[in-house]
Amino acid sequence: MSGIQHTTNQSCVLVPQSTFRYETRDIPTLKSDRDVIVRVVATGLCGSDVHYWHNGQLGRYVVTDPLLLGHESSGIIASLGPRAEAEGLTVGDRVALEPGVACNTCPPCRAGRYNLCHHMVFAATPPIDGTLCMYYRVPAECCYKLPPHISLRDGALVEPLGVAVHGCRLGGDMQDKAVVVFGAGPVGLLCVAVARAFGASTVVVVDIVTSRLESALKYGATHTYQMGAGSPEENAEALLKSTGLEHGANVVLEATGAEPCVNTGVHAVAPGGTFVQVGLGKSNLSIPVGQICDKEVVFKGCFRYGPGDFKLAVGLLNSKRINLEGIVTHEYPFSQVEDAFKNVLGRAGIKTVIYGPEIDENMAKTAA
Known part of the structure; x- marks a missing residue:
């Protein structure tokens, strides 16, 4: 099934020397029957994103080539493979994205600790592109349906x-x-x-x-x-x-x-x-x-999150035992990505969110 309505994938690219530029890239395609293409609605900025922008590196990871930042994202399913659909996902679902894809075969993965995967592919960790774009591909297991009362803006907070x-x-x-x-x-x-x-x-x-x-x-x-x-x-x-x-x-x-x-x-x-x-x-x-x-x-x-953590996070939101109101204090359109990064660098507010290309901000802030 497909609900993709664009011919190009608008993207914001960090280039070495800490500058951003906007590009039109190819829309990702389904490479597996478990793949899902998500229209990115909101992306929260993390300290790691700011490190890559401001310092060009974080620990042993260095920005040597153009890179898309962003990994705290929510969006709407635009296309998916038949196995993903068979597991209960459908075009139009509002989802939070888990941004790391484990190999599921290395010793940590087999031991149930996939956050320690030897071959983890994690968004916005050089050289892997992140989610500051219009469309992003993830496997079905990385899509978590949002409770009806949680907006897509606040859905970007499921990752933290x-x-x-x-x-x-x-x-x-x-x-x-x-x-x-x-x-x-x-x-x-x-x-x-x-x-x-x-x-x-x-x-x-x-x-x-x-x-x-x-x-x-x-x-x-x-x-x-x-x-x-x-x-x-x-x-x-x-x-x-x-x-x-x-x-x-x-x-x-x-x-x-x-x-x-x-x-x-x-x-x-x-x-x-x-x-x-x-x-x-x-x-x-x-x-x-x-x-x-x-x-x-x-x-x-403590390193990221492991089996059951995202599911429990969504469950806590669904039961209303966790209140996210007020965490997001600053919101920016896709055209002002650098301003959003400067805001985080200046430690203004609590959480800064960037809306995806051509996103209606009122829609993003409204529950289902």
């Missing part, structure tokens, strides 16, 4: 919500537990919401920006703490004292990647507690390993 779900699941049982979340950016706020949905009785949000701490209360935070200029030990002591957690937090979710926050979190976690590193900062940090050992802290890395 999947990250938050994965981080909270790594944190373990949260029922009646005390959780501290470092960072009140998009992922941090979504971690707050998921932790509360998972039953946490106390959720403390830590940041340096007063306005972000205030917004955290809307997503389930029971307490906030503004990081001071003192040492990690001093900040941890003040944090725990001000929130009544004298024995420490059962779970710490660190969503900044900033060394002072990581260290404060290690000092704030309770003996036998779990620390999950959700955010990425510098590759090499100095952390208090002695504290981790003395308290037998379980220190976990």
Whole structure:
């Protein structure tokens, strides 16, 4: 089936030297009977996108050739193969896109940890093109139908919500537990919401920006703490004292990647507690390993999302246990991609979304 209404695929391309240009490319075709072509409606900007634009690289991934950025996307199915249709998808479905395609044959995939796939093809990770275009191809398993009350604009948040779900699941049982979340950016706020949905009785949000701490209360935070200029030990002591957690937090979710926050979190976690590193900062940090050992802290890395995370994220939205209202603070048309990137670089608002080419913004912001 096909609902493709255009002859070219309008795209925004990042070229080396951190400049954007608009191109018309070929519309992707169905290469498998499980393939789906999606008309991209909304794409949220992630810190990794900004790194590729502003710095030309992120870790070992370097922009050496023209690249399409964007991987937090939602859209409308425009075409699909017969097997995808047999699995319940149809032209016109509103879907969130999971942007990574695993090989399903390597040892991590076979062990049920496809986010660690040896051959992962992930959107907007050089040299793989992302979703800042009109049409994008994904396999059927990467399409998740949106609940009727979730707009396509907010559907772009399912990807970072999947990250938050994965981080909270790594944190373990949260029922009646005390959780501290470092960072009140998009992922941090979504971690707050998921932790509360998972039953946490106390959720403390830590940041340096007063306005972000205030917004955290809307997503389930029971307490906030503004990081001071003192040492990690001093900040941890003040944090725990001000929130009544004298024995420490059962779970710490660190969503900044900033060394002072990581260290404060290690000092704030309770003996036998779990620390999950959700955010990425510098590759090499100095952390208090002695504290981790003395308290037998379980220190976990967190990488994207794995089996069941997107499905659970959509389920939390469907049951209305997660509220996305207010996460998207800035919206840009496709003609203003560079302005959107500058907005994120300037740390304005919470989440910035770019609408796809020729998209009616009112349609994108309206539920089904």
